[in-house]
Amino acid sequence: TIHLAKKENGKDLQDFQKVYNAIAKKLRDDKEYDDHTGYGPVLVRLSWHSSGTYDKRDNSGGSYGGTFRFKKEANDPLSKGLKNATDFLKPIFDEFPWISHGDLYTLGGVTSIQEMQGPKIPWRPGRVDTDESTTPDNGRLPEPYGDAHWVRNYYDRFGFNDQEVVALLGAHILGRTHLKNSGFDGPWDDDPDIFSNQFYANLLNEDWKFEKNDAGNMQYDSKKGFMMLPTDYALRQDPKYLTYVKKYANDQDAFFEDFKNVYVKLLENGITFEKSSPTYVFKTLKEQKE
Ligand SMILES: Nc1cccc2nccn12
DSSP states (O other), rough: OOOOOOTTTTTTHHHHEEEEEEHHHHHHTTTTHHHTTTTTTHHHHHHTTTTOOOTTTTTSSTTTGGGSHHHHHOOOOGGGHHHHHHHHHHHHHHOOTTHHHHHHHHHHHHHHHTTTTTTOOOOOOOOOOGHHHHHHHHOOOOOOTHHHHHHHHHHHTTTTTTTHHHHHHHHHHSSSSOOOHHHOOOOSSSTTTSSSHHHHHHHHHHHOEEEEEEEEOEEEEEEEOEEEEEEHHHHHHHHHHHHHHHHHOOOOHHHHHHHHHHHHHHOOOTEOOOTTOOOBBOOHHHTTOO
């Protein structure tokens, strides 16, 4: 199936900047969520989970149809906790009912990354809500237990190479894991709401202990109270992945550039845009002195 991005019925940069600003102001006003982590990280996770169902083999899944709004996908056990993100976006959708769910879920992640001092993420609208019958089955999101071989095989479904996989996982500097949601427990340092390349430095420099958490799952813990999933740790166990981990640990600009590229690829996987389709780069609230 071809997913053609549609012309946004006369909506332009100004209209989408209004949606961006509404999300960004709500993020700024709602800081106490999740031990003062704020909603940024969970909105990024929603943009990933609503896009991470993509399968290059039949061009199914992905962000286009906004099917995360249907209960089969929203109730995927691997998406536990994301109701906080879709509830956060409900009033935004009510204020801008002309936006598609696919555009809203992806724009929520773009807004969060930029407002958390991350790179500018070029974004294209035009996703069209599809019928509930098009909702992909559970089982397409990644499990956190695998080794490097598992990780490489999993991301091949997206068409991502080793460099793209390592760049994408850097988003795990955001937020934290919650025993009641994912079965992993990750007390995180005091800036889980700042986008940086610190994930790679932590991965390389902390003294990690592989131990069982209170849900009976094995995870890596460090003295400073950081955690890594087995699939995170795989990136330093594999020599090919390790070269990129070192590159990004030493060069935040390289990380920002490569993350921006793979994140756009993730959010647009499976969508056909016309050459004339506009790409938008939004201003942060700070840049607008809002
Ligand atoms: N914050 C967070 C979420 C998910 C996975 C993960 N690994 C390290 C940190 N981290």
